Structures are given as structure tokens and as C-alpha cells.
Amino acid sequence: MLSILLAIFLPFLAALLIILSSTYQFRHHIGWAVLIVPILLFIYFMRRLFDVADGETFYTTTNWIPSFSIHLSTYLDGLSLLFSLLITGIGTLVILYSIYYMTKDEQLKHFYVYLLLFMGSMLGVVLSDHVIVLYVFWELTSISSFLLIAFWYQRKGSRYGAQKSLIITVFGGFSMFIGFLMLHYVTGTFSIREMLLQADVIKNHDLFIPIILLLLLGAFTKSVQFPFHIWLPDAMEAPTPISAYLHSATMVKAGIYLVARFTPIFGGDMLWFWLVASAGMVTLFWAAFNAIRQTDLKALLAYSTVSQLGLIMSLFGVGSLAYHPDIQLSTVLLTQATFAALFHLVNHSTFKGALFMIVGIIDFQIGTRDLRRLSGLIYFMPISFTIALIGSFSMAGLPPFNGFLSKEMFFTAMLKLTQFDIFSVQAVINLFPVVAWIASVFTFIYSMTLVFETFLGEKKGKVTDETREPPFGMLISPIILASLVIIIFIFPNTLANYVLKPAVGSVYPFVDTNELGKIEHWHGFTAEFWMTVGIIVVGTILFLYRNQFKKAFLFFPYELSIDNVYNHALAYSEKLAKKMTNLYMTGYLRHYFSYIFLFIIIVIGGAFFALHIPFSIGENDQAISTFQWIIAVMIAVTAVTVPMVGSRLSAVLLTGFIGYLMAMNFVLFRAPDLALTQLIVETVSTSLFLLAFYFLPKWDIERAPFKWRNLLIAVSVGFVFTVIALAVNNNRLFESISSYYEKADELAGAKNIVNTILGDFRAFDTMLEAIVLFIAGIGIYALTKYKKAKGAGNVED
Template sequence: MITKWAILLPFFMAILIPIFHTRIRKFHLGWVALAVPFILFIALLRFLPQIASGDTISHSWRWIPSYNLTFTTYLDGLSMLFALLITGIGALVILYSIFYLSKKEALHKFYCYLLLFMTAMLGVVFSDHLIMLYFFWELTSIASFLLIAFWHHRKASRRGAQKSMLITVTGGIIMLMGFLILAHEMDSYSIRTIISTISIENLNRSLYLAMLFVLLGAFTKSAQFPFHIWLPDAMEAPTPVSAYLHSATMVKAGIYIVARFTPIFAYNLSWFWIVSIVGLITLFWGSFNAVKQNDLKALLAFSTVSQLGLIMSLLGMGSVVYATTGEITDVIYTQATFAALFHLVNHSTFKGALFMMVGILDHEVGTRDLRRLGGLITIMPITFSIALIGGFSMAGLPLFNGFLSKEMFFEATLAIQEMNVHSWIVLFPVIAWVASVFTFVYCFILVFKTFFGSADKLPTDRKIHEAPIGMLISPIILAVSIIFIFFFPNILGKFVIGSAMQSVYPTVQPFEQMTPTIAAWHGFNTALFMTIGVIVFGIILYLAWPKWKRLYNRLPEKWTLNYLYNQLLEEAEIVGKFVTDLYMTGSVRHYLMYIYVFFILIVGGYFIQSHIFAIDLEDQAPVEWFEILLMIVMAGAAIFLLFAKSRLTAVVSNGVLGLGVAMLFVVFRAPDLALTQLVVESVTTVLFLLSFAYLPEWSKEQKPKATKSMNLLISLAAGALVMAISFTVLNYSEFKTISGFFENAYELAGGANIVNTILGDFRAFDTMLEVVVLLIAGLGVYTLIKFRARKGQKKYED
């Protein structure tokens, strides 16, 4: 039941906070929100020994039994690892936000969005059903959109939110296609069931396609090249959001998908190549671009891209065990996955601390621009200590946890060469080493350019001082965790990462040999020499940074991915406007013509091609003389309406036609429909008459003969098609009629009147959607009225 409440608790709190926030005025609203991740983190820790021993916890809710749609949550080692990060880092981020955000902000919205985000992430890592996983996957995109656009009066915030939404949602839709193909081929929507039944023998082209679709979805969410361009623009969000999004949520969702689906798709060697190569390219490109950034949050954004590429490449290299023999001799490759999961935790600690550090600088100094920073080591010594620990950990230096996982990364790239599957694989350690050099450089820029040097460049419009203790608690906890993990890494390896490894490699035995002992010293080996080389060349490049940083300006802007994205948006708007102008002409005649022509071509064409038309009037009931008379009156009224020379004549003709329809209902024993028709006809006639005074003078349209002929042809074709379909239905016996089902209306729905029951019960879902459409329209109108621009109100940026 822990998985059930882990999803429901933040969801219910997200609903309650906006409702009751006005009653909470004595203290910061964040204290209420803080209770949720704190309680969940403690609750999850209670189950940690059970999960570490290899047990799993599952819970199922039968949602739509008729469609076999069951919401099943599943807690194993992998989901436990991510859940602890989501709740643990979430608690620290909320604690930090209490002191970062002013009470003047719309805190009820902020914490509603944040808890909704937490709900979505926990739903992703706990879901066993593919469709439910996709539901929460897209919910993360929506929640992140709301959080990134929290300061929606800023143009950059709105554009960043739009960019992240477009890229991640597009990837999510593609991933859904992969899920559907996978479920169809494996005849199950359960991830556990698919993992237990998949093998190299039942791989086919459809599953290869599903693999590509799933990877595209994961790559867009985890900001892999070339989809990483949304992540730097997401920096317009408040710093607590950036810290949460980068360290424990959003971007880690793609990592989770790759890890979770490794036992399904990794039997195909293409999984290894795609994941590894994309990860290494992302690692290099992110570290290369981070060096040139002047905004500290932008630097950290590209560093996140780089670190995510590192983790992704390790997952790819570790997956090769499935593509080979899957025996214990290949366990050396699984240690790459161990390094990926270990670095996942390390990255969460140092990246969360660094983002909070940058938020402190922005809050106290008033700028994040490196060109206006310097000399802060004596003014903000605690903040400097946090930056030093976090930055050196990200650089992979000793005494910090990042050093341990970075050494394991180097060892994995060296070990993977033993595969000898292709000569290009020798580039893996080369790319890893070059990217690590750039990582070292931007970490040193982050620490030394900010806190050393002259303080003359600092803003003078405020008194700069150390942050309040409340804002320092969360990053200090993370900084202490960085050092603690370095000295006691095997506690994490044994109780958290080891069980997560068992989830990624459920078929590899014996399991104990896949969990290596983490040690800071392995002797003088190649990995250590690579680290020494990173430090030496990194220091040289850092010292020479002012001389070679101008190389970044040599890349034309038209060659950048951001330029391509902006051009695609502009072209999409141009094409969309062109296509829309073709059919949105403002003419009711055109709109009706489109509808009827589509109906004639599609429906009529299918009926003719299938030879379905079968008209037989021999066995039909005779038509009475009064029915013929009624039809003549209705037809005459309709024709007379077309040639009316005044509005009053047209209204009267329309009324005769409507009353004729009501009489027809009476003849066919449908008095309720007849009464409804009479009411509608009376109301519309009164409305027509009331609006007479406001209508322009009547003028008959002068239309070309070709237009009139086209109107006549379309009208006759549509009428003839409807008549032919009606007669065909009377004699069509290919399928069993559905009327027999509705005859049991009293037993099925408790209604004696079949027509009313169909409208009120059998069509209840359709009716509900109609009401929802009206509700959404009403809310839209209310919102436009409620939030209309007022004098003195904060304006949107253009």
C-alpha cells in the first residue's frame, strides 16, 4: 500500500493547498507542503531492508475491468532508488524554497504545481501498466510546464515552458506508440510480465520499432542530444524548481525508462549502440558548451546535459550483457550499470547543492552573471564551501563522491573495448576523457571565477552578505552527503544500488557478483592515469581559458540547434496560417460544403466500393396519405424558405418546417421528442423575432450560376446518400442489429422509456464529455474576465 499512498498523498495535498491557502496566514505555506515528501521519505526508508533483500511490493486497482485496465503499482529496487531521490531531494527543495520565495509570490500555485510534479514522478517510477506509466509521463511534462512558466509575466519563462512542453510531449506521444506496439506484440501491458516473457527468440521488426520509439521518448525527457535544447531555456524557472528538475525529477525520468526497459530491449545489440553513442555525444556536447556560459544557471544546465549523457552511456554499456551470453563471465559489463546508478545518486547530491548555491547568489548578490561576480569567498564563506564541495565532486576529484563514480565510468569505457564488436569502440574512452577535461574546466570556472579574484565587479546597489541559515540548511545537507558517500559508499551500494541492479538484470546470476565493492583506491591503473591527465590538462585549459574561449564565437548561429528549432516553429506557423486560411474563409456556405463533400466522398465512396447499398421496399409498412401530406408540407416549407424575400417570411417557413418535424414525431409515437421539438422551435422563433431590430437590412445574395449549381448538386447528393443509407439499413442483415440490446433498457438502466434511457444512460459518457466541453468554455470565459488587465497590474513582457 506504500506505493498507493506515495502517489495519492502529494496529489491530494496539491488539490487542498489552493483551496485552503487563504486560511494559512501565520506561517509560510511551504511548511505544509514540506510534510508530504518528508513523510513519504521516512515511510519508504522503512521498506528499504525488505527491498534490499530482493523482495518486491505490488498493489493493483481494477480501474476499467471491461477493458482489462488495471492500475498496478510496483516497488522494487529500481523504483525504490528513484522514489527516495524524488522524495528526499523534494523535501530539501521545499525547505529551501521556504526561505527563497517571498510570501508575496503565488505560493499556493507554486506548491500545487510542485506536488503535482512529485505525484507524476512517483507515478512514473511505480507504474507497472504501460498506459498508466504514459499517463504519469505526460503529467510530468504538464507539471514542469506550469513550474517553468511560474513567473509567467516574463517572456523568457513562457518561451522556455513552451519549448520544454513541445519537445517532451512530442517525445511522449512517440513513446506511447512504442508502448502500444510492445503491448500488442507481447500480449500484455504489464512491464513485469513483458520482462519475464521476452527473449532473444521473440524479437522481431515490430519490437525493433517499439525500441526506437521508447528511446526517442526517453531521450527527449532526459535532454539527450539533439533534444537537449529545452533544458537551458527551462532555467527561467525559480531556482528551487531548477534544483528539483535537474537533480531528482524530470530529466531523471528518461534515465529511469532506459534502465527499466533494458531487460526488454537490450537483447538487440542496437540498444547498446544507440544508448551508448547518444550518451557519449551528449556527454561531450554538454561539457563543451558549459564552458562558454556566463550565466551560472546556464552553465549548470549544460553540465546537467553532460552528466545525463554520462549516465545514459553507462546504461548503454552495461546493457551489452543481454546482447552477448548473459552469463556470469559478462558481469564485468553490468558494473557499468552499477556506475550509472551510483552516479545518478551522486549527481543528485552535487547538482542539487550547486543549484541551491547559485540561487543563494542570485538572491543575495542580485546576479548570476560570471562577468559581474568575484571575490565572494570572504563575504560568503559557507556558500563558497558548498560550491567547492559540489563543484569538485562534479569534476571528479578525490574526497568527493563524484570521484568514485567517475573512476568507475573510466573503467567501464576501458572494459567495454574487450567486446571487439567494432573498431570504433576504441573511441569510447577517448570521448569520455575529453569530455571529462571540459567538465573539469567548467567546474573550476564555476568555483574560482565566482568566489576568487576582485570584488570590484559586484553590484553596488545592495549590501552583500551570507545567506540566512534557513536557506543554507538544504545545500549543507547535500554537501555533507557528498563527503559521507565518499567515505562510506558501500552502505549505498549494498542497500540501494544493489537491489536496483537486480531490477535491471533480473535474469543474470549469481546476483551477488554484480554488486562490486566501491573503493577510492584501486592502485595505479589506467583509470587513475586518465584522471591525472584530466586534472593536468584541465588546469592548463582553465589557465588559458581567456585565450581560447573566443573559439566558441566561430560557430555560425545558423548552425545551432536552437536556430533550427526557432525556424521550425516559424515555418510551422506560416504553413499553419496558410492551410487555415484555405478553409477558414468566414463563409458558412464553405463550411457546410466541406462537411457535406467529405461525407459524400468518404461514406458514399465506401458504400459504393463495398457494394453495400441494398434497397428493397416490398416488406416495408405502407405509407399513409396523411404522412405523404405531411412530407409535402415539410418539403414545400423547406423549398419556400430558400426563395423567401424577407426575414419574416423565412422565419415563418422555418417554423412550419419545425412544426412539421414535431408532427412527424407524433405520427411515429414519440411524444417526448415532439414536445422537445416544439420547445426548441418556439424558443428559436422568439429569438429570431427579438433580434429583428438589430439585424441589417435584408439583401438577397447575388451568386454566380456555377455557385448555385454546385450548391444544388451537393445538396441533392447529400440528401440522396442519406436516403439510400436509410433504406439500406432497413434491409441490411450482415451484422446483428443493436436494437435488441436497448430493448433490455429497464433491466440494464432502470428506465422504461428506451429513448430517454439511451440519451441519459447509454450515452452518459458522451453527454458527460459534452458537459465538460461547456464547462471548459465557461472556465475560459471566466478566466478572461477575472484576469483582465487592470490599472497597476503587472504586465506581460512582449
């Protein structure tokens, strides 16, 4: 079963192929070739469908960095299959759509490389069993999203949106990473499946609450929960296929996936419930409310995505209570909430995908997405109108579309929640259905705004008689999605049995998914029914009087918005960082050296004396020969003289002299190879120095003024090193490892131990050294040639 791993890497391989073919000019749109990838993957995952529906799971593992016990383990169960199908299915439709949306004069290769990068990493997120690998893929989705938002990097808004999304999601991702490390610390494993088995251990650990907070930070930033939702509207600067794919159907659902995946561990904990459910509720309400005032169609869709994700998130919060020890009996009522969440997740991808594509078509055909400049499109674009109508009505939760079914299930879950008496603050719980209802009214209003303000009325603004439907190919994907909206409404249980219930089964391994029952179209005159009727009535009234109603937004000025806080924080931290950097980056090499030396003196020297490490002078020393005395004194004297001489020639020669003395030293140390090498190197480099200086007439050292401060630093550094070297010399903790190398003759058939170390035992180092040498040579060659090229025209720089 290596093939799951292959499935994850197929998009990466395809991306690599595109990169390798960067100079090749394709005659057709490159998207046609890319399209093969998601289609193949979709078929691959569909073939697993029946096996997984029967409760089978697929686990594979391959070593990646075994020394850190990091393995590429993949795990395919109901939940990951649901997401994989979404990623590849919507991916297919989006790429098909993009072939018409992205014209050939765009940088298509970049576009598809980023897109494939995203597809592969998203598959990696939902299929990884190893948390570190999951984290790597998680950040890769953030990065590819960054690249795609900034695809039109010439625009300021694109760059701003890309940066914002990256800062927020990577911040969350990193928090999640710390959470993962804590989980590893608690459980001793990196595997999610093994962590799930130790749920009790985790629950009773001190780190339980930090882990919850950190993991949810990751999930909330990725799945745009309040107050981290601010990056999604700005991410709408991306090309529309990207908005449809990453920022509504797949990537923003990674956080939901994370919550679902870890529900078996944290489910039943009240903190987890309150955080997930209330974050979802607040997001649902706030984003739906804000969506109404948007005039940009894509911004409206962005806020609606945020709000729908809040809805799904809150359902997962409710569903997590099924693990609560006090309500085992009525578990099915609560697992129903998760069931509804997953159902809505699929429905949302269908109708929102269709709506995004229609908005993209409007933008493509007319050149604007501004509601105020669009009207009466129905006469010119009837097919688009039909699709938009289906999508909006489904989003508003109206029959006969799939959104109606999941919205009803949402209400059911919220109403049932109030019947449990396990909450300390029952009043807040009673608010849940109320908030859900109000948010749904808002959802109704903005859904109607989207379709009716754009398509009905007199033609105005940029809409002219020339406005036409786009090429048919562009309409294929939205038509398929719109058809799915209706098909899922008619046959919801086919989807439920094969896709949703296995996914619910992976969240609740202890539940028999057959007990979940069927999705019903008609429940009778229940509370849910009257709630829907209420939404339609109140929503219609408010929609008709929306101009008066919108005055309410005046109470929420920009200054108070989270966006404003973010911008100020960003600007302030930039200013602060610049100030801090300017403080120490002075542009003087001398200062930078001083930092290093002061660090050595204060930290290393300080630690040395603070720890009272013993050292002594002259203990167990080898005898010193007269010759050794002479050479040592000469080296020391020469070294002291070098900084003091005034002419460059003397300085160079004196340094060379130290080199020759060193060579003699090596002879005394019984190191013939070193002595030989040092001798020759010193000769060659001294002649190099002389060569370079001989022809520099004025390059005399201006006698450097003597500086007490420098001398003080120099003496201190020398002293610290001396003392540490003495201490090390006195306290040898380990035997030398050289005795192994002394078997050179037996092991490598050579008698020169030093050379055998270089050529055989540590040949890798020598290889790299040869390469370093070569690089230095090339560097010098380039430097001289560079000057030649510049000097040729005497260019002033």
C-alpha cells in the same frame, strides 16, 4: 499494500488541498506545510529500505479503466526505491530551500501546487508497472515542468524555455507511447514485469527495431541526450529550486530510469548498445565542451547536467551488454558499469543539488549569476564558498569527494569495454576511453571556473562590501548535500549495500549482487589513477590559459547550432500552419457548411457508390394510405417553398406548418407521445419566433439571390441521404432491440413503452437532456442580461 498507490497520490491530494484553500491567507510561508509531504514520503520509503535490500518486491494493482485493461499497478523494487528516495529526499531539501528562496509576494500557491503535481507524477513514473499509466505520469511530469519553467511567465525567456521543453519532451513522450503500444501488440500485456518475461518474444519480432528507436526517443528527449539537450539550458529560466529539483536531480533522470527499466528486454542487442552508449558519449563530450564557454552560472550548470547525464547514459549502454549471449562469463565486469551508473546518479544529485542551491543563493543575494560580474565572493560568503568548493571538486572527480569514486568506476568500465572482442568496429570502441578522458578534462575546467572565478580574485562587478551570507535556513539544504558528498565518499558501501545493489539486482535479476564487490577508495597505481592525474595536470594548465583556449569556440558559430535549427523549424512550421489555416478558415459560415456538405457528398456518397451497395425502391413496403400521401406531398411542397418566399413571416409560418404536418405524421406512425409533444413545441416555438420578429421593424429578409452552386450542393446532399436511407432500409442487418423494451410492464411496472425508455431504461440520457435544456435556458438568460448591462451605458464596442 495499497499504500504505495497512496504514496503516489499524497502529493496530488496535498495539491488539491492548496487549491481548495485558494482564498485562505496563510500567516506563515505555505512551504512549511508543504514540507510535510516529502518528509512523510521519504520516511515511508525508508521503511521499505531493508525489505527491498533483502530482495523483496511489492506489487499492488487497482482497477482504473478495466474495460481497456488499464490498471493502476505499482511495483516497488530496488530500482524504483532508489528513484523514490531521490525524489522525496531531494524534494524535502529543495522545498526547505524554497521556503527562503521564494518570497511571500510570489504566487506561492501556484508554485507549490505545480511542485506537488510534479512530485506525485514523478513518483508515478518510477512506481508504475503499467505502461499506459507510466506514460500518463510521464506526460504529467512534462506538463508540471512546463508550468514551473514558465512560473515567471512575464519574462519572455521563461515562456520560450517552457514551450521548448514541452515541445521536445512531449514529442519524445508520444514516441515512447507508440513504442509502448507496439510492445503491447507484441506481448499482449501492458505490465512491464510481464513484458520482461517475454524478452525473447520481443527480440525475435519484426517490430523490435522500431520499438527500440521509439522508446529511446522518449528516454533521450527527457534525459536531454544529444541532440535533444537544447531545452535544458533554456529551462534554467525556472526558479532555482526547480532547476535543482526537476532539471538536475529528478525529472531529467526519468529517461535514465526508462533505459534501466527496459534493459532486461533490450540488453545484449548491439543496436541498443550503440545507441545508448554513443548518445551518452557524444552528449558527455559536447555538453562538457560547451559548458566551458558559458558565462551564466546556471547555464554552466545546465550544460554540466547534460554532460553528466550523458556519462550515466553511456554507462547504462555498456552495462546492457551484460545480456549479450557471448559474454556471459564476464558478466560481473559489465554489471559493474550499471553499478557505477547508479552510483554516479546518486552522487550527481548530491553535488549538483548543492551547486544549484549555491548559485541560487548568489543570485538571491547579489542579483546576478553572470560570471563576468562576480568575483572575490570568498571574503563575504565563506560558507557558500566551502559548499561550492566541495560540490565542484566532487563534480570534477577529485578526492576526497564522492564524485571521485564514481568517476574512477566510469573509467574502469570504459577501459574494460575495450577488452571485449564482440564489436564489429573495434576502433570506435577504443575511442570510448579517450573521449571519456577528454570530456573529464573539460569537466575539470568548468568545475574550476565555477568555483574559482566566482569566489576568488578581487571583488568587482556587483559584489560590494555589503554582500553577506543568506539567512541560515537557506544554507541548511546545501550544507546537508555537501555533507552527503563527503559522507558518501567515506562510507560508499553503506549506500551501495542498501540502495545501489538492490537496484542493480532489479536490472539484472540473474546476477548475485554480492559478487559486485565493494567500492574501493584506492586501487593502486592503475590506469584509472593515471587518468585522474592526467586530468588534473592538463586541466589545470588549460584552466590557467583558458582565455586563449576559449578562442576555439569561434569555430562553432550560432548559425550552425542545434538551437538555431530548432528556432527556424519552429518559426517555419508556425508560418506554414498559419498559411494553411487561413486557406480554409475564411470567416464565412457558408464556407464551413460547404466543407461539411462536400465531405458528405464526396466521401460518404463516393464510398457508397464505389462499394456498389444495392438498394431498391418500393420493395416490401407497407401500404400507403391516402391520408399519408396527402401529408407527405404537403410536407415536401412546403419544404421546397420555404427558401423561396420573400417575407420572414411567411418563412416562419411555413416552417411551423411543416412542424404541424410532422405531428400529424406521428399520429399516422402510431406515436401519440410524439404527436402531442411536437404539437405543443411547434406552438410554443412559433409564438417565440413571432414574438421576436414582431418588434424588429426592418428585419425583413432581403430576398436572398438564387445560387445555382448552393442548389447543386443541396440536391446532391439530399440525393446521397435518400439513396443511403433506401439502402439501409433494404439491408437490415440486425433485429430491432426494441423487443427488450416491450417488457416494460414486467421490468418497470409501466405500460407506456416510450416513457419507460425515457424515465427508466435510458434515464441517464433523459437526465443529461434535462441538464442540456437547463444550460440552454441559462444561456439565453445570460445573453439577454449581457445586452442589458452593455446597453445601460450605451457603450460602443
